[in-house]
Amino acid sequence: MDLQIWVEGLYIGSVYALIALSMTVVYQPTRIMNFAQGEGFVLGAAIGYQTIGVWHWPVWQAGAALILLAMAMGYVMERMVMLPVQLSGNRFAWIIATLAAALIFQSLFNLPYANVTFGYFEFFKTRANIFGAHIAMQKILVFTFMVFAAVFYDQLLKRTLWGRSIRAVAHNNDTSIILGIPTKLVIKVAFISGTVLIACAGFLAAPVIIVAPASGLFFTIQGFTAAIIGGVGSPKGAVAGGLMIGILDSVVRSSLGGTWGVFSTVMALALILVVRPNGFFGKRVVGR
Amino acid sequence: MISSYKTLNRVLVAGTAIAIALLYLFPLFARTTNNPSYYLQIVSVALCSAILTISLNICMGYGGLMSLMHTGLQMMGGYAVAILTLNHHWNGWLALVMAIVVGAVFAVLVILLSLRATYLYFGMITLAVNLIAMEAIRQGGSFTGGYNGLIGVMAPGITTTMMTPQAFYVFLLTILIGVYVIQRNLVFSGFGRNTMALRESPETATALGISPNVHRVKIFAVSGALAGLAGGLLSMQLGYAMSEIGDLGSGLIFFVGLFLGGISTLAGPIIGVAVVATIAFLIRGTAQYNTLVLGGLLLLCMVVLPRGVVGMYRYSRFGSPHVREFDQAEIDSFQLDISVKDVVKNQILLESHDLAKHFGGIHAVDGVSIVFRSGEVHGIIGPNGSGKSTLISCLTGYYPLTAGSVEILGNPAPKKPFLISRLGVTRVFQIPHLFERESVLDNVLTGMYRRDRYSIFDAIFRTPRYRKANARSTEEARALLALAGLLNQQDLTAGSISHGQKRLLEVVRAVATQPKILILDEPATGLRQDELDVLKGLISRLAKEGMSVVLIEHNVDFLMNLADIVTVIESGKVIAEGTPMEVQKNEKVLDAYLGRTDFSKELA
Known part of the structure; x- marks a missing residue:
């Protein structure tokens, strides 16, 4: 097997891991798997395309715009999802609301960018040579970003007061309120930081992956698959699951063709749900 | 009040009849416009959407299964018709049947x-x-026509090769009415009740002997079949099958329709789709904003109208069920045979040998051997945390055993709780586990699950076998309710009756399963004196009829008056067993309780 394919798999996997990680950030306090999370990825790619690709802004300026817009999107998303969840009382509210949010954002992206693919130029045009495999520095950047984000979030959950609050909100909302944890703030911050994280991922990865205005749901599914395989709610699981399906996808794709890549990840998902429903790093899931 | 309820009901029935008549006459109205085929097409597509939304309501609203593949099922039904009629020159009617089969089979595969x-x-x-299904269709080459889809699908004909659009419209409307009737029959049948019971509380439904997986597979299969039908009809209406039909974005209309009209209501899907189709028609000039408007509407509707239009009506003063009052003569007229069949007096029904359950280092149950005999009220007492409830969970299959064995009617007990329940061991939980959104009568009928001898097809088509069985169960359920003094509450939702009534209802529902052994976990907690008397009467009657009633109680007075034999458990071990008198004098029991003022007082 060609080393290039494995390296490629690791890179694609780190993109999926980042999506899974941002879904974990939202999932931790809310127990909601956010269908609209992939739209943040598209937002990042769109901002990169517009500011750097079209307007030729310097990177720091584009980055600032990215973070501000992503925060705004995260806030709006939180309202769009949490209001129906809190008020409707239907057990499917979260899935319907996040899906509706995803479709709304998707159609918003489609208005100005109907036939655009968000590739813009790479920050680093150099290529690294690792044991004979050529790989764009941009891809290494995405991988590094993923590792830092995962380690940071893992430590945040384990070591800080804020991390403990997040876990408390997840376990029992009412008790958390009694204990003086600002549950609503914790949830807002989770949505906002999750969206900023995934938008950064989209921004960094757009030059080296195909992102179209309507591909948000596809990335959501991949991130979701990664999260399940790794174990929902666990940062380690998000990384492990992302890398696993990235490599699987890449290997199958290169030997059997593109459609089989997607098939193989869904088959892996089905298999893991039968054999080990809580994933590799997950605890027993208590859903909404 | 009753007369106003009846008037309103009549207005609704008349309104529905007029609406149906107008819909049937719609092709005539359309002819007077400048573009008849266009308007006919719009309403026909809406009819297909309504069928699909009903299918979605069956699995989401009643089955409690969230499906995001109904657009995909619709697409596959459409392709089944297109491929069979275009590539294989099948008859259109047969192709439509195959669309139903494809939808059902695919749904079953996914849920399995x-x-x-x-x-x-x-x-x-x-x-x-x-x-994946969409991707597979797109990569299907000449078989599925790839991205271009298959074009030229025709409506089937009766005498001619193809129906006129007007005739097909009438056909669609008739099918929609048929699908509505199927939905109604399904929901009101025993199968529908069981499925809703599973949706409300899988744990309780299992305790009543309902197999979760069988019901989920069946309801999803019905839903898939209807979705395949909707897809086949849609492709005939549109004249093509395309992968875009499977797109979730285009499926938003079904979710909006369902939530706007009211999920888990019968008429909700149709009313919701009618509203959404009207909105979509009004904003047809700006198609690119379609998803935006529908998505926004969906979120708004969940916030402002959480139960949907029909749901709001049902919960309002006008739409709530009308309560039928029974007079004493009627209540007394119910005859009921609740004697336990196939058991003899003092037969051993259930026994455990050295049963143990350890949670890590905690020995919650530590070598308990216990025997339940027919016609006996068997009390189990013990301090909090002594392992009473754990023992019951072990006996009924909710916990796997660490050691020991359980025998039911002389055979080793099966592993699954619902299988144990089917052998005649029914358990009532410590906290009320009613299906709160169902009526009191339906709660009891759910308990009669094992008596229903009709299939899902009998229920859908209301065959004589179904009608007979249903009438008999309803009569029996009423008789049971009369026994517990709950007959006048039969039409209220179980969530709305008092705590004591809930506990009694739960016992009644358990009796409805025709158990040989009835296990009651603290049934007397929180009951008023008159309710306690009813419960006491009920329990003595059941034991007299040959049932083995197991009573876990803290209310020692209640227990000692009622029990034939009492087992005392402490720290997971049996410390005494005998008649109430013997137990009260037992040294060990007094020892165990003397330090605990609460118990020694009650025992004294």
């Missing part, structure tokens, strides 16, 4: 694959399946 994930992940899995 994901049975372990029905709760949280099922929606996500169906979404992934939907994307």
Whole structure:
């Protein structure tokens, strides 16, 4: 097997891991798997395309715009999802609301960018040579970003007061309120930081992956698959699951063709749900 | 009040009849416009959407299964018709039947694959399946026509090769009415009650002997069949089958329709789709904003109208069920045979040998051997945390055993709780586990699950076998309710009656399963004196009829008056067993309780 394919798999996997990680950030306090999370990825790619690709802004300026817009999107998303969840009382509210949010954002992206693919130029045009495999520095950047984000979030959950609050909100909302944890703030911050994280991922990865205005749901599914395989709610699981399906996808794709890549990840998902429903790093899931 | 309820009901029935008549006459109205075929097409497509939304309501609203692959099922039904009629020159009617089969089979395959994930992940899995199905269709080459789809699908004909659009419209409307009737029959049948029971509380439904997986597979199969039908009809109406039909974005109309009209209501899907189709028609000039408007509407509707239009009406003063009052003569006229069949007096029904259950280092149950005999009220007492409830969970299959064995009617007990329940061991939980959104009568009928001897097809088509069985069960359920003094509450939702009535209802529902052994976990907690008397009467009557009643109680007075034999458990071990008198004098029992003022006082 060609080393290039494995390296490629690791890179694609780190993109999926980042999506899974941002879904974990939202999932931790809310127990909601956010269908609209992939739209943040598209937002990042769109901002990169517009500011750097079209307007030729310097990177720091584009980055600032990215973070501000992503925060705004995260806030709006939180309202769009949490209001129906809190008020409707239907057990499917979260899935319907996040899906509706995803479709709304998707159609918003489609208005100005109907036939655009968000590739813009790479920050680093150099290529690294690792044991004979050529790989764009941009891809290494995405991988590094993923590792830092995962380690940071893992430590945040384990070591800080804020991390403990997040876990408390997840376990029992009412008790958390009694204990003086600002549950609503914790949830807002989770949505906002999750969206900023995934938008950064989209921004960094757009030059080296195909992102179209309507591909948000596809990335959501991949991130979701990664999260399940790794174990929902666990940062380690998000990384492990992302890398696993990235490599699987890449290997199958290169030997059997593109459609089989997607098939193989869904088959892996089905298999893991039968054999080990809580994933590799997950605890027993208590859903909404 | 009753007369106003009747008037309103009449107005609704008349309104529905007029609406149906107008819909049938719509082709005539359309002819007077400048573009008859266009308007006919719009309403015909809406009719197909309504069929699909009903299918979605069956699995989401009643089955409690979140499906995001209904657009995919619709697409596959459409392709089944297109491929069979265009590539294989099948008759259109046969192709339509195959669309139903394809939808059902595909739905069954997906749910079999994901049975372990029905709760949280099922929606996500169906979404992934939907994307894959679309991708597979697009890569299908000449078989599916790839991205271009298959064009030239025709409506079937009766005498001619093809129906006129007007005739097909009438056909669609008739099918929609038929699908509505199927939905109604399904929901009101025993099968529908069981499925809703599972949706409300899988744990309780299992305790009543309902197999979760069988019901989920069946309801999803019915839903898939209807979705395939809707897809086949849609492709005939549109004249083509395309992968875009499977797109979730275009499926938003079904979700909006369902939530706007009211999920888990019969008429909700149709009313919702009618409203959404009207909105879509009004904004047809700006198609690119369609998803935006519909998505926004869906979120708004969940916030402002959480139960949907029909749901709001049902919960309002006008739409709530009308309560029928029974007079004493009627209540007394119910005859009921609740004698336990196939058992003799003092037969051993259930016994355990050295049963143990350890949670890590905690020995919750530590070598308990216990025997339940027919016609006996068997009390189990013990301090909090002594392992009473754990013992029951072990005996009924909710916990796997660490050691020891359980025998039911002389045979080793099966592993699954619902299988144990089917052998005649019914358990009533410590906290009320009613199906709160169902009526009191329906709660009891759910308990009669094992008596229903009709299939899902009998229920859908209301065959004589179904009618007979249903009439008999309803009569029996009423008689049971009369026994517990709950007859006048039969039409209220179980969530709305008092705590004591809830406990009694739960016992009644358990008796409805025709158990040989009835296990009651603290049934007397929180009951008023008159309710306690009813409960006491009920329990003595059941024991007299040959049932083995197991009573776990803290209310020692209540227990000592009623029990034939009492087992005292402490720290997971049996410390005494005998008649109430013997137990009260037992040294060990006094020792165990003397330090505890609460118990020694009650025992004294």
